[in-house]
Amino acid sequence: MRSATIKDVAERAGVSLKTVSRVINNEPSVHPRTRAKVQREIDALGYQPDPSARSLRSTRAYAIGLVYDNPNAHYVINLQHGVLAACRANGFGLQIHPCDSSSPKLADELRELAQRSRLAGLVLAPPMSEQPALIDALSQAQVPFIRIISARKDPQDGHPCVYVDDRDAAYAITEHLIQLGHQRIGFLWGGREHRSSLERYQGYEDALKDYGIALDRKLIVPGDYTFDDGFRGARKLLALKERPSAIFGSNDEIAAGVLAAAHSDGLNVPYELSIAGFEDSPFSKQSWPALTTARQATEEIARHAAQRLIGDLQRAANGEPLVSRNEGFSPELVVRGSTAPRHTAPSGRGAGGRRKPAT
Structure with a gap:
């Protein structure tokens, strides 16, 4: 079957082509009853205006x-x-x-x-x-x-x-981690050319300040909004002598990279490392465990x-x-399985929950 045309709409509505055009273009000069009549025929015929043709005619x-x-x-x-x-x-x-x-x-x-x-x-x-x-x-x-x-x-x-x-949402994520007992919280930047990166970092920094937690520059790693940068940044943080008990990635791709790094390092997420992301993308829902994030x-x-x-x-x-x-x-903050109260290592385990080698 051929597609409906503007001429079909005009004939069924009993109006001129110009009137149909005015309705399509939402011009104010059309009487409400006429507009409603034309719109009914447009809906009934399933008429879809061609933007290119409209631009050429107008x-x-x-x-x-x-x-x-x-x-x-x-x-x-x-x-x-x-x-x-x-x-x-x-x-x-x-x-x-x-x-x-x-x-x-x-x-x-x-x-x-x-x-x-x-x-x-x-x-x-x-x-x-x-x-x-x-x-x-x-x-x-x-x-x-x-x-x-x-x-x-x-x-x-x-x-x-x-x-x-972005700032208030990042504050809420950081506050959530702090209230779970985390004091050493790593932060992985997104691309610095994006203002969202700065705003999310500002929310992280402000939450630490408001809760009286000193800012440790060793826990802050630059990068971009990518899985690979999340993986690399997490490996750098996890190699610290005093490594973080939680990491906040500036988006879910970064956080998914952190999760992969944690798994490759044999860490139990969330009990040995809590992880949070941002945006609520498919990465956050399809990861295991699913990521705590901010729904954007x-x-x-x-x-x-x-x-x-x-x-x-x-x-x-x-x-x-x-x-x-x-x-x-x-x-809005969305809490999922990747965050939990800070794990206190039992006797015989070092920072982050790894068992110390026998002596």
Whole structure:
């Protein structure tokens, strides 16, 4: 069977093609009863507007771009699903654009992308969304965008965003470990170009300070948001003479790497080493034991970001005021089997629970 067309919708609703187009584009000039009638026929026929064709017929663009640079495949997939859901709900197309966030020509690349592909706007994921020079360049070029950023509160800097309070969630994870009796808690960084890494470290440091625990720099290891860096960082921490009884990885991939290192070292998790991650990705649920983490609704965050961008584009086209308040999200602590009260080694065992060699 052939797909329904805009002409089919117009004929069944008894209206003009222009009226159907106005309903699809959510223009305010359509009477509510007419809008409802047209929408019923759209739903009945299963009509899906073609964003490319709409853009060619109109001076307006009906597609947006998702721009990202992140080694975490699960994060990227959730981003795509969230943005795509908003696009489908509003009859917009989506173009995925991975890029190098460190490129000195990134601003030119994104301007050309928006112009060449006739994109109405861009959803910027970290770390591009947190680069002031890039944001200023896109603003000057009048390329509409929405940012997904890590921040404790609305930055109110004049640029639209959806922000995630990574600091408070990391504080909650560290506090959870402290309340289990852990004093020596290792911390594995994610990529320093991501503001989320700094915010998560800040939450870790603030929790230690509030509980009167001295910060030990030997327990802090730089790295990136990858399994391999989690494994390497954990091996470094576990080789310390006074090794940690708990390790907090800046995301679940890192924490899964820590778990692999612990297993390879013969440690019983969580009784000899507690491990926590961040994001609540499949790594956290599929690991054994399952990882304590912070549930970050990446797909929902991305959907809200894309919806905000599309809504602002539609309001601008209709001459309506834009949304001025930015929306915030707070990841929530999820306690699973990878954390437990600090294990006190019985007689004959050394730090971390390993049996001392016979003399």
